[in-house]
Amino acid sequence: MQGTSPARLWLQVFAAGFAVVCVLLLWTFLTPINYGDLTRTGRVSERAFGWRHVEPTVAPELLKAAPMDQADILVIGDSFSMTHRWQSVLTGAGYALRTAFWRDYDESLCADFDQWVAQAGFRGRLIVIESVERLMPERMRKLGACASANKPMTTQDIPIYVPWQQPPPFQFNTGAKVLAGLITWHNTWRIERAAGDVTLPNEVMGRVVPDGCSFFTSRVCGKSLFVEQDISYGEIPPAAVQQLRAFAHAHATVPILWMVIPNKTTVYLEPDHSGAFFDAFNAAGLGPDLRGFAFEQRHKLKDFYFTNDTHMSMAAQLVLGERMLQAVREVLPQPAARLP
Amino acid sequence: MLFNSYTFIFVFFPIVWTGFFLIGRRNTRAAAGFLGLASLFFYGWWSVAALPLLLGSVCLNYWFGLQVSPREGVGDQRRKHMLVLALAANLVVLAVFKYANFFVDNVNDGLSAAGISPLPVLDIALPIGISFYTFTQIAFIVDCWQGKVLERRFVHYLLFVTYFPHLVAGPVLHHAQMMPQFARASTYRPDPDKIALGLAIFTFGLSKKLLLGDPLGRAADLVFHGAANGIAPTLYSAWLGVVGYTLQLYFDFSGYSDMAIGLSLCLGVRLPLNFASPYKATSIIEFWRRWHITLSNFLRDYLYIPLGGNRKGPARRYVNLFLTMLLGGLWHGAGWTFVLWGALHGAMLIVNHLWNALVPRRPVPHRHAWAGRLAGWALTFLCVMMAWVVFRAHDMHSAGEIYKGLFGLNGFNPKAFGEYPELAFRKPDFFQPLLAGLLIAFAFPPTISLERWVPQVRAVAARPRLARAGSVGCALLTVYLLGACISSLGVFSPFLYFQF
Numbered sequence: 001m002q003g004t005s006p007a008r009l010w011l012q013v014f015a016a017g018f019a020v021v022c023v024l025l026l027w028t029f030l031t032p033i034n035y036g037d038l039t040r041t042g043r044v045s046e047r048a049f050g051w052r053h054v055e056p057t058v059a060p061e062l063l064k065a066a067p068m069d070q071a072d073i074l075v076i077g078d079s080f081s082m083t084h085r086w087q088s089v090l091t092g093a094g095y096a097l098r099t100a101f102w103r104d105y106d107e108s109l110c111a112d113f114d115q116w117v118a119q120a121g122f123r124g125r126l127i128v129i130e131s132v133e134r135l136m137p138e139r140m141r142k143l144g145a146c147a148s149a150n151k152p153m154t155t156q157d158i159p160i161y162v163p164w165q166q167p168p169p170f171q172f173n174t175g176a177k178v179l180a181g182l183i184t185w186h187n188t189w190r191i192e193r194a195a196g197d198v199t200l201p202n203e204v205m206g207r208v209v210p211d212g213c214s215f216f217t218s219r220v221c222g223k224s225l226f227v228e229q230d231i232s233y234g235e236i237p238p239a240a241v242q243q244l245r246a247f248a249h250a251h252a253t254v255p256i257l258w259m260v261i262p263n264k265t266t267v268y269l270e271p272d273h274s275g276a277f278f279d280a281f282n283a284a285g286l287g288p289d290l291r292g293f294a295f296e297q298r299h300k301l302k303d304f305y306f307t308n309d310t311h312m313s314m315a316a317q318l319v320l321g322e323r324m325l326q327a328v329r330e331v332l333p334q335p336a337a338r339l340p
Numbered sequence: 341m342l343f344n345s346y347t348f349i350f351v352f353f354p355i356v357w358t359g360f361f362l363i364g365r366r367n368t369r370a371a372a373g374f375l376g377l378a379s380l381f382f383y384g385w386w387s388v389a390a391l392p393l394l395l396g397s398v399c400l401n402y403w404f405g406l407q408v409s410p411r412e413g414v415g416d417q418r419r420k421h422m423l424v425l426a427l428a429a430n431l432v433v434l435a436v437f438k439y440a441n442f443f444v445d446n447v448n449d450g451l452s453a454a455g456i457s458p459l460p461v462l463d464i465a466l467p468i469g470i471s472f473y474t475f476t477q478i479a480f481i482v483d484c485w486q487g488k489v490l491e492r493r494f495v496h497y498l499l500f501v502t503y504f505p506h507l508v509a510g511p512v513l514h515h516a517q518m519m520p521q522f523a524r525a526s527t528y529r530p531d532p533d534k535i536a537l538g539l540a541i542f543t544f545g546l547s548k549k550l551l552l553g554d555p556l557g558r559a560a561d562l563v564f565h566g567a568a569n570g571i572a573p574t575l576y577s578a579w580l581g582v583v584g585y586t587l588q589l590y591f592d593f594s595g596y597s598d599m600a601i602g603l604s605l606c607l608g609v610r611l612p613l614n615f616a617s618p619y620k621a622t623s624i625i626e627f628w629r630r631w632h633i634t635l636s637n638f639l640r641d642y643l644y645i646p647l648g649g650n651r652k653g654p655a656r657r658y659v660n661l662f663l664t665m666l667l668g669g670l671w672h673g674a675g676w677t678f679v680l681w682g683a684l685h686g687a688m689l690i691v692n693h694l695w696n697a698l699v700p701r702r703p704v705p706h707r708h709a710w711a712g713r714l715a716g717w718a719l720t721f722l723c724v725m726m727a728w729v730v731f732r733a734h735d736m737h738s739a740g741e742i743y744k745g746l747f748g749l750n751g752f753n754p755k756a757f758g759e760y761p762e763l764a765f766r767k768p769d770f771f772q773p774l775l776a777g778l779l780i781a782f783a784f785p786p787t788i789s790l791e792r793w794v795p796q797v798r799a800v801a802a803r804p805r806l807a808r809a810g811s812v813g814c815a816l817l818t819v820y821l822l823g824a825c826i827s828s829l830g831v832f833s834p835f836l837y838f839q840f
Contacts, residue, residue, distance in 0.1 A: 006796035007532035009808060010815045014539060017819030021826060022350070174346065177827040 027181030029172045035164055036308025038225035042204025043180065044308070045188040046167075048220040051303045054166045055314040062088035065157045066096030068121040072336050073328065074254075075099040076109070077130035080261050084159040085314050089321025090328060094335040098122070100155050102131070108142035110149045113251045120153035122254075126332045128324070130259040132310075133266060133274055134229050136236045144247055163314050191223055203228035209268050215298055216307040224307045230265035236277040241284050248286065255331055258287035259324065261312075264305045267294045288327035290320070341385040343542075343599045344550055346829055352382065353603065356504075360607060364528030371528050372495045375607070379504040383469070386508065390467035397433065398501050401426065401477040402494055405484040409492075423485045427478060434474050437467055442674030469508040471671055473501055475638055480515045482642060491519040503609075505600040509593075511614040511634035518609070527608040536795035538605030540814070543822045544787045545598025550828040551821075552780070553591035555773040558765045559757070560585035560732070566760060567738035567745075574753040577760075578745025584770065585732050586725045587777040590619065593632070598787045613788055619724070619781040622716035624688045625696075627724060639668050658693065662686035672731070677739060681731040688723055794818075 004012070032047060034040035039049055063084045065071075072095045075081055087097045100120075102108075109129075110116065117127065131139055173180065191198050191206030198206040205226045213221035248256040260281060266273045271291075282289045297319055298304040304316045312320065341348050356378045364371035384391045404426035408419050435443075440462050448458035480497075483489050500518045501507075521527050563573050563581025573581060597614035604611045618631035628636050644664040650657040662683070669682015704712060729746075733739035744750050753759055756767060792798045797810030 005532065006807065006811045007536045010536040010795035010811045011532055011539075013812050013815035014536070014819050017816060018822065021819065021823045024823075025826060174829075178823055179827070 021178060024178050024182055027185070028176050028178060029174060029181070031173050031176070031181040031184050033168070033171055033173050033175075034308075035168050036225070036306055037310055038204050038227060039308040041202040042200040042206075042225060043183050043187050044191065044200065044204070044206070044225060045184050046308065048188050048192065049218045049225055049308045050167050051306050051308060051313065052167060052217045052219075053303055053313075053315075055163065056318060057165070058085060058088050058314075058318070062091045063159055065098045065155065066091075068098050068155060069123055071096045071098040071122060072124040072332065073097045073126045073128055074117065074122045074124060075128045075130060076102060077128075077259075078102050078132055078135060079161070080132060080311060080317070081130050082159060082161040083163050083314065083317065085163070085317035086321035086324055089318060089325050093325050095328065095332075096124070096335065098155050100153050101160075102135075102139065104151075104154065106142070106150055107135070107139055108146050108150075109139075109144065109247070110146040111144055111250075112148040113144075113247075114253045116149045116153060117254065120155075125254065125336070126257060126328065127254050128257045128259055128328070130261065132261045133236060133263045134227075134233045136240065136260060136274075137234050140236065140240045140243055143243060144250070188220075192220060199228065203232070207265075207269060212268075215268065215302060215304070217303050218307040221307070224264075224268065225309075226265050226269070227310050230263040231270070231273070235274040236260075238276040238280045240277055241280040241286065244281075244286050245284060257327060257331055259327075260287065260290060261320075262291040262294050264310055266291065267298055267305060271295065288323055290323070293320070293323050341382055343596070343603070344546060344825070344829060346826075349826070349829075352378075353606075357606060361528065361530045368525055368528045369493075369495055372499050372522050376495060376499040376502055379499065379502040379507060382504040383502065383507055386468050387465075389465070390470075393433075393437070393467050393470075394473060394502065397430075397473060397477065398498055400429065401481060401501075402497050404429075404481050405489065405492065405497070408481055408485040409489065410487045419485060423481065426481045430474050430478050430481075434470060437464055437470055439670075439674045440464055472509065472512060473507065475635075475642075475671075476501060476513050476515070479638060479642055483515065489515060491515075491523050493519075493523070496522040503604070505604040505607075506611060509596050509600075511597055511600065511612055512638045513611065513634070514638075517612055521609050529608070531608055533795055534605045534608055536815075537791060538602045538607075540602070540790050540794040540818050541605065541787055542599050542602030543818045543825070544790065545595040545600075545602055546825045547821045548591040548595030548598065548780075548787075550595075550825045552773045552777045553588045553595055554828070555765070555769050556584045556588040556591070556777060559770045560588050562757060562760055562763070563745075564732050564734065564738065564742070567741040568734040571759060572741050572750040573745035574751045574759055575745060575748040576753060576755075577757050578742055578750070580756060580770075580774075582725055582729055582742065582746060583778075584774065586619075586728050587774065587781060589728065589732075590615075590781060591777060594787070601788070613786075615786060616788075617781070617784075617786045619721060620717065621720050622713050623720055624685070624692045624723060627720055628685075628689070635668070635671075639664050643667060654697070658690045661689050661693070665689060676736065677730045677733055680736075681727055684727045684730065688727070 031045070032050070034043075034046055035050065036046065038044070039046050065084070065087075068074075073090065075087060075097055077099060078101065081087065081099050082101070084099065087099060090097055187200050187206075190200075194206070196208060200206065205228050206223050207226050208222065209215060209224045212224060215221070216224055218224075244258050248258075258281070260278070262278070263273065278289070278291045281287070282292070294304065297316065301313075301316055301319060303313045305311065306313050341352060343349075356375070359378070360371050360375050363374050380391065380395070383394060404422065407422045408426060410416075410419065441464060444459050444461055448461075451458050480489065480500075484492075496519045497515075499522055500513065500515055503513070503518070506513055560581050563577055564585065567573060594615040601611045601613070612634050614632060614634050616630040616633065618627055621627035621630050644660055647660040647663060648656055649660060663686075665686030666679060666682045669678045669680070669685070672678045672681070726743075726746075729742050730736075730739045733742060741750070756771075757763055793810070793814050795811055795814075796807055797814065800806040800810055
């Protein structure tokens, strides 16, 4: 180095650094693009944790929502309802459905719920309110606490989210940051190497699932990814059942069917999470026992929940639709007669 | 092909750079030809359809240049006619491709007011870079006519006009700065000093664009698009949007210019400086000596001075100044907002010159001089920001909405961007670059001052170990910034000045 001119020294260091950048970039390009929400936020390899099956096809006409003024059932749901998959089973059985989402209304349903629904043009006979378990405590805190909704209900005809039919084919990952490949490799290596659970950035956890290979199709199947919020958001208090019942009574114009979907962590690892609530909920008959349903189905259906995602697979959502059809028929035996 | 793309950084430029110097070792003219062809390829990547117009313009203007140059047996009258023809041809091309639809739209407004059916709108796409290559060639022809052009080999002319670092968004080059460099044999030999400095300037320019300009632009877009779509910005959001745009435009355009200068330096060719910390200016006159310097020089040399400059009395001087700025505004785009922007700057320059003429300069105690400079800077920055509103606004109505917001006439919302239903960005991703951008624009020297740091830190050049550590540190910082920029390349992000 002693005899090197300043410019040559500068260029040597720059070239070495640039070579490192090129290698990192190539690594990132060759790292598959994430298609699961947990692999994306936790930056974990899809090669290791991506699901590997073909999802059932659903006829497009079953995924289209009915006009609000013709709907038998109004669904107010979250991301589990965004693909319209479970609703498609009810549509196939002749019910007309339309779906609105909690997130559009600050996760709250207000005291003017009846008027709000009526103003949206709904004239049907049943409201299904769907929520995943981990978001229930927050939604319960807000339920009925506001005097009026922050804005009129807006809905759309087609699913907000179109799911993959099968794992996406390989594409160069050109949209990611330079370090994405290295970080993804490192996070995946940490999960695979660890004997126990591993916490990753963005509240993602890699956790050991006993007998996991009977549940998941991913290459690494003895472990799965979970969102820490399943635990950190706390259990739903049993008293929430009373709150749900009170809300349904206060807004009795149209019957309400509650649909509480258990967390992925509850289904696979911590079955007693919110256990007291689920027991009270089932006893109260406010909606179907989806926790019991999930415990049963996880053994029957591989990838009942995607291993790389917080959500159920589409195959599982269709089975969920069958269960919901059963529950809806108990309240609303027949869809409204419609002109051909 | 954008400078800020994988294709350019990892494929096009390395191939062109290597080919240029490999060919240049054997034959400099062939290397110049190679660079010219590479530049045409670069342009064709943008738009193959616009390539014939560029080539036609180059060939025709080269021929005009030969025809208008003084030579034996050709009278001045004939040369002058040829000059007029050449200028008219260039202006007609520019008028047709850039201003025809603006003209038709305005005529149609008049026709519809009179109840007459409108003229059809022409299906003409603006060829990218047409304003830049037309202006550089007009300067060449005028200088040919004046007998100032000495270097006139076609391959060097082709390269001067099409040279890819500047072709689509400037700087506006002058043949006298460029063609002698292409004729010099040393240009075709790689110079480590120039390459190191070029890479550093390119990287800092890229960082200005990607790490500052783009994030700031998302807030500016929100406010200006919102105003065009019926969301009136409140006081806080309007100011954030306007300051955001003020900084975005600077970092985007000066970043592009830095990249052009840096790339060119890697190829051994020096491009003129285009920005010199314009937001530090303490008067509008000074602002125009620091902002888009090559365009300002062009307008001065080929418009203001031919109009008479300051040689025909103060009144005529102000008229010339105003006209120059008005046409400078129109050069930026075919729209009344650009004309108004030019007019605003023309008026501000006149006021500035009047002030200088009417208010005598008195010696100020040194301890008070800073207060005057601070006031001048604040007023200048405020005026420049106000003028950017019409420059950026979609139309006069939305510009009016922004102005109302700036003056608090649309109310006040203490939450930043609270009136917008959805934000496409996280607020820290706006406020962090905003603070960094203000600091860099107001307190840091212009990018060209990297000369003092790369490849060697001049201040410690006499202390070898420290100097080496300085070189290594600067190289590491540069490559770190490059890595950070490459991380942002996945998104298509064109430069603002491509539209002009």
